[in-house]
Each structure stands twice: as C-alpha cells, then as structure tokens.
Amino acid sequence: MSETGESTATRERVTIRTVAAHAGVSVAAVSKVLRNAYGVSESLRGRVEASIDTLNYRPSRTARGLRGSTFTIGLLLVDIRNPFLPEVIDGVNGVLAPSHYRAMIGVGEAKTHLETTLIESMIDYKMDGLIMVAPRLPSEIISRFAEQIPIVAVGYHDPTAKNFDTVNCDDQKGAALAVQAFIERGYRKISMLTLGSREGHKVSVVRQREIGYRQAMEAAGLTAELDVHGVPVFSPDREDSIRAFLRRPDRPEAVFCWSDLDAVTLLNVAAEMEVRVPEDLAVIGYDNSPVAALSLINLSSIDQSGRALGVLATETLLSRIEGRTAPAALVCAPSFIARGSSFNGGTLKL
Template sequence: MTGETGRQGRVTIKAVAKEAGVSVAAVSKVLRNAYGVSPAMRTRVQAAIDDLGYRPNLAARGMRGQSFTIGILLYGLDNPFIADVVDGIHEVTIPAGYKSLLGVGRAKVPIETNLIDTMIDYRMDGLVLIGPRLSPETLALYAPQIPLVCIGHHEPQAVGFDTVNSNDFAGAGLVVKAMIARGHRDIGMISLELGVDHKTNVSDIREAGYLAAMAEAGLAHKARIARVRSVDPAPDDPELRAWLQSPDRPRAVFCWSDIHAMLLVNIAAEMGIAIPDELAVAGYDNSRPAAYSLIGLASVDQDAARIGVETASLLMSRIGGRSDAVHALVTPTLVLRRSI
C-alpha cells in the first residue's frame, strides 16, 4: 500500500468525497443526477471531480446499478450500411451520456451468442443487434435479460424486444416500378438461399416486395427468383457467372444486395454484356462504390443514419422502463444511376 490514494494512483469516489468534504453517498448521487442534492453540493462535488480527474469505475458500477454502456452486435465491419447505422446510434446515445462497445459476430451463431453473453456479463444497460443470425426463439430467451433492439430482423409479432427495419417490402417495390417505368417487363431477382429462419431475413422481405410489385403490375408470370449460396462471393463467383450465361436470363434484375449487384455489373462487363442495354441492374444499400462513375449502380438507400437514430431512441426508452414492443419501419429511397 502506498497510502491514501491506493496502489495505482486511481481516483475513486472515496477520494472525491474526501476532497469535497462530503460523504461518498453524496458524490454517488451527483454522479447519477439522483434526487436530493442541493445546487451548492452539486457544484462543490463537481469541482472536486474535475480537480482530481475522477472517472467512475464501470466494473464496480455494473455490479450495483447502471453502467451507462450499450453493446452493439454487428455481423461484420466491411459494410458502409453498418458504419452509418452506428453513427446514427451514437448521435442519440452520446448526448445521453452513454458509451457504446461493439462486437463482431461474423454472422455465426456461436460467436454471436458468446458476444451477447459477454455484453450481458459486463452488465451493459442495453443491446442493439444488427442483422443477427439468431432465431426468434433464441432472441426471446435473451430479451428478458436485457433491453434489446434488433435491426435487419423482421419479426413484427415479437413481444419482448423492439425491431427497426428499412421497409424492405417497399424498397423492392421502388425498384420494380422504376424498371417498369424504363420499359422493362422481364424483371428477375437475385436473392439469398433460404435460411432456417427465413421469415425474418431482410432478403425474404425484399423477395415478397418484389413478387407483390410484379403481381400488381400484372407481371406475376414473369417473376422469378434466383438464389445464390454465398453471402460474400469472390470476384469470380461461378454462381453469378452461370446466371449471366443462362439462356433465359431476364432483361433486368433486382439484386437483394449491392455486393452481388456490383459483382454482377463487373462480371457482365468482362463477358461483354452491355449494362443497361442488354441487362439492367439495381442493388440494395447504396454503398460507396455504387456511386463510382465506372460502376454507376442504381441502388436503394435505406437511410441507415435514420435507422440508427430510431433504434437508439427505442433502446433509451426501453432502458427507461418501457416494456411494450415497438416495430418501426424506415422508408427507403431509390437512387437512380446508369445501370437501370
């Protein structure tokens, strides 16, 4: 022991109390903006906090009360959509005094559950899950343990947690209508292979929106969905190449994601297929390379920042005690570019 301040020179609530000449309980109240503290006391304690450079120990905090930290679970880092969502979340949480820590789930169930467990074990105040691979049953298991809001998980009947999504149904409709306006009638779709919980995936909702828009335009008989296996295909993906070579390839195609749409545009260029004259393409996400003039990919913009803001607001109110479930939809827009 080196004396008064403890071995690491770390400033604790005790030191602040001593410096300000008040009790630790009083300091704690000031820190939490709790009821029953006079303005005089508040300023005195605040001065001591500033003088000593005190920072609360989050681990200790988490043992008794709130930690003022939220956890965000992502499926990956290489996605501009996620970057914007996170920015949107911070726009709300940082002014509210919350910090956030992220975990990368790599779209694998064991990693995701492990990370969620970690976040719960750290006594975080709430969790945002972006595109979780977890089943509704698993989520229902976690929901009672911690305030939860999911993005990119369509489950409007869920009761224990909130969801925020782009209106994927409407977004697909925007694309189909724009293509019809361009004179196309033979419009196909490229989607993901069906998963086990496929009713909750964004790609499935986009499929439904596509089919509905086609039907509404009297083109139900033309509608067809090709499914690719890989979420993250290589630049020379054989599935996409095969699709482009197939004899009954449609005249226009709506891709569930920019990743596939951009690859399609590139492989088509290699194969000498003219875009959009021989094949019109539209994607989803309006990611940065879609705007490159060499790519020029029309794409649906989800308004990721707004999704983030909406999500964070819901999480804040849920941490505040709300228990009824809210399921919000954010309206997307279509960014027209050369490829359509």
C-alpha cells in the same frame, strides 16, 4: 505529501460521489447526466460536466456493473464486410457520444452459435443493453435473452416480438420501389438476385425483399416473368454463380439485387463478360451504400439510411434501458436513388 510531491488526495480515485460533492448536487443527479437521461436541465448538466472536467473523472465500469449499470451497450453485427454497416455504427455512436454510453462491437459472422456466445458474454460483462443488426437467431431465443438484457433488433421483421424492440426499413416497400422504377423505364423481364441460403426465414430483410419483389411483379401483371435467383454470399462460388446467371439464354433485361454487396459484384462480372450496363442489363441494388455513389460504380439503389436506423435503434434502446416496457416496432420509409445503372442516358427502354 509523497516523495514525488503528489498529495494523498490527488492519488485517491475520483468517484461519482466526489463529482457530486464538487458540483453541489446529488449522486443521482450526476448519474442522470452521465446517462443523458430525459429532463436534465442545461444548468445542471453544465455544473456536473464542469466538475467532471475539473476532477478528470473517469467512471469505473467495474463499479458501475456492481451497482447494476456499466454505461456500455453491445452492438452485435451480422458481418463486418457489408459496406452498409459502418453507416449504422455511425448512427449508434452519434447518439451515444453525448450520453457517456459507449458501444462494444461483436461480429456474429452470420453463425447462430457465435451470436449466442457473444450475447452471453455481453450479459456476463453486465452491459446495459444490446443492439442486434440482422440477427440469425429465432425470435424465441432473442426473447429469452431479452429477459436478461434490453434488446433492439435491427433488420428483423417480427411483429409478434413482446419483450424486445425492432427497428426496420420497410423492405417490402423498398423492393417494390425497385420493381416500379424498372417498369417506369419500360422493363418487363425483371429478375431478383438474392441469397442462395434459406437461412434467416421470413423475419430477415432478404426474405422481406423477396416478398416485396414478388408482390410488385404480380401487381404489375408480370407473374410469368417472376425469377428469383439465389447466389452464395462471401463464398468462392459467388462470382461463378453470377456468371452462370448472366450466361443464361433467357437472361433478364433488368435485375434487382437484394443488396449493394451483390449488385457491385454483378456489375464487375458483367464488365468482365462485356455485358453492357444498362444497355444490355439494368441493375438496382439495395442499401445505397457509399460505394454505390462512386462514379465508376454509378449504381442505382434503394436507400434505407443506415445512419437513421442506427440513430433510431439507439434512441429506442436507451428508452428501454430507462424503464419503458411496452414493445416498439418502428419502421423507416425507403427511397429510390436513380443513377446510371438503371437508366440509359435519359432514354426509356420502350
């Protein structure tokens, strides 16, 4: 007994072996419970979790790393300012909560060199896997990293990926839903507001939505009305670019925005310029972010369920960590959420 009355046994760190002995099971069984591995019985889980609570066991992530597992995953976001991303994070954390895994978040700021540095750091810290949301890196670079760490890319349309997994909304379908909604409401002069930068190429959600917009317009016989207008994102020139778009003498009747991020800005600039929505200009965004449903915003939007994407990406990553080697390319179906920005008081524009 020490001078403080604390026993030597109490001061000794509780290890996974201590938990196994207390629960009367193997170390491997405790590890399976901690990883929320498939096939663990409720009886076994209950015994192990009871011992963990009794012993106040806190796993050593350093020791785990030496054994080859830290029960941490990296979550690499393209930019924290997009209101859609918290929904994805919520989905990830919802799956991880009962598994004893934890997510460590990094923000790449849409810069390839920063993304690369963050991935290398996550590998150095021996994280067990990595979820990348809308990465800007070329597929061959992601593939090289995937040789060192299991990876799932969300918002990355690469059907040729072999050693990493992809989870996407059907972005071409989502754009087509927006165009179809406008056409059903009598609009024909339909533009698309997209990113001005060409960075991201064909695998990005932005380019996929552009493809979907073009294909839907052509299928409707509106090829002559095709109009893709690029605006800079997170730039001082962004609102000026949108103002210039709204001042055009050939301003469209309806605008499909690649994301709610630009759609909300468009609504704000339109209000400043006394352009009525939807009477003068109908608007549909993409993401169905929480702000879209606010009564003052009332933005129609394409719902791709960020939480569902986060859940699916995390489940896919955990199965890859558990040993799956066959590549998975999973696609979720989008839906159209109608609000006041695209439909004026129940009256179709004819």
